[in-house]
Amino acid sequence: MFEIKDLHVNISEVEKKIISGINLKINPGEVHAIMGPNGSGKSTLSYTLSGKEGYEIEKGDIELDGESILDDEPDERAAKGIFLAFQYPIEIPGVGNLSFIRTALNSQRKFNGKDELNPAEFLKILREKADFLNVDMEMLKRPLNVGFSGGEKKRNEILQMALLEPRFCILDETDSGLDVDAMKQVSKGVNFLRSENRSFLIITHYQRLLNYIKPDFVHIMAKGKIIKTGGPELALEVENQGYTHLLN
């Protein structure tokens, strides 16, 4: 179980409070969606959960199975099963996509006391998942995210998620900038990964993604707070009426 308790976060660089008291409980198997206007702190929340430097936790706690992960470095959190699909996946020149994913997978396996996969074993698993997600070998040989189209970058995030098999997946606006076909592919990947012991936090701007990925709960976030929680119907309400009526 993943739990956020009365979380308050400042961005150190600008000494600005961005998150002002968020509570959220996510049980295994659940899919939670967070919607909210630009600048409400959704990405800040995702970075804070994954442990990025520069996000100062003023108050509150983040717990995985009842244990605080605040002292864990980002790589430790990742190995414990927290995965963030980035809103803007980062390009790393000269680092092959495939080598990168293998390094990541083996680092996590090592952390969890499992044997590292040799290239052949890795390639077999990779092929399977890449096929399913329509990622071709050519894309895997290119440098990580360099020159990838928006859709390729997002599919590559989902591919990494499929290989790393995290327990808690955060998707930060994975749908933005995607056409309908690309969005369907991404959703197919996510739905395939849904299982009773894996949970999702899906940050999105638009309701349409939630037509493909059915959430159990929808939260509306504004000015660093969750201002309303409901079921899928809440997303439709936002779609039809916008946020303004909720903000007052």
Place this chain on the structure above:
Amino acid sequence: MSELKLEAKQGIDQQTINSVKSLGESYKYGFTTDIDMEYAPKGLSEEIVKLISKKNDEPDWMLNWRLEAYKRWVKMDEPNWPMLNYKGIDYNDQYYYAKPKSLEKKPKSLDEVEPALLETYAKLGIPLKEQEFLAGVIGAENNMDTKPKKVAVDAVFDSVSVGTTFKDELEKLGIIFCSISEAIKLYPDLVKKYIGTVVPRTDNYFATLNSAVFSDGSFVYIPEGVKCPMELSTYFRINAENTGQFERTLIIADKKSYVSYLEGCTAPMRDTHQLHAAVVELVVLDEASIKYSTVQNWYPGDENGKGGIYNFVTKRADCRGVNSKVMWTQIETGSAVTWKYPSCILRGDNSQGEFYSVAIANNYQQADTGTKMIHLGKGTRSRIVSKGISAGKAQNTYRGLVNIHPKAANSRNFTQCDSLLIGNKCGAHTVPYIENKNNSSRTEHEATTSKIDDDQLFYCLQRGINEEDAVALIINGFCKEVLQALPMEFALEAQKLVAISLEGSVG
């Protein structure tokens, strides 16, 4: 920037610095070999030059060649134009010749080599036995070629060569691979014809010094039409204290021949600086090509700048023949001070020169390195790819000259210089000199300076890769183009070396 912001930024920089901390701490080759040595008396004089020549049992022409260089050298001044700051070298307070006593007579086979020496090379991972290497392959999943490969080795210990492997097999093809001291005796005509014709005795302070006192080094001759079937390599090891190493390498690729050659260098950790002044001459005839790779890992000194090798090297290739080609690749991770500009004289029409370099400078290391491409022939091409990485308080300078002479019609140069800075106390400098005197010829220069990006680092961490590995990954990516230019057998070794150079405590 607000104070808090500044602090956060510095904190991040500091972490990165820590994670790439101290080449010195992680220097894996810093051990010393305890062994009986024979030294020439300390200091430099005509007598010492004569003594070195005598020790090598040289003919008179060689001795006279040395003496002329010496006479010239005493009148020369040390260059002061590089962007280097080091204590003056006392040329009379070091040894110019040091030789393991057991090598008084050159061993005929491995069985005759002193065990302590064999152990040294075993520890360094250098095969003195004629064995096949399992090729190290970057990104094994992309390339399943792991066929064992042969690598011939010449091992130079302080002033002398310990032995050369695969000689017989190479001889069958007419290839000569031996120490230069042997070559002077066995192939005097070849040596006489080519030595000093690429780097003249009068060339520069350190080359002239080398011409007077060089003690050993490697000699390679590839006959016409022969493609050398294995990598040739020389490993230089400085062991003795207060001793300079002055080796000289001469490689001749006759018409339509090919050879790939690699040199590696290591030295023990010592508090005092030691001088290494080498000369490498490459002669490339019609349609021939030489690929020359260096993995330079001399002791860089500790994190306070104490000790380390002063590395002053003159390397030059003369592409005399039409369509000849030279490719220099260097991975420079060691030495306290590096002064080195592997160059190409593109004399033959349509000849080509390439220079791929990674120079890493950490702590108080200083590197002033680059290349010279001298375009003399028509249709000559050169390509320069330089990657400089600076960390700690290090200074890293790329100094390059591209010179296109009036007769070098339709020639091209492309230069790419990228610098990566880690932390804010180091420096990167790019000093390109471009002289194009022919209207039909073109030069292109691109330069970038970047820092290890926090977002890149976080992306790696978020995938479960620890900080140290993440930094190594990003840096290896930065150097990829150069690492790929190395022979397959050494690419993995070099990739690891880059990682080790940047290994250290995290955060």
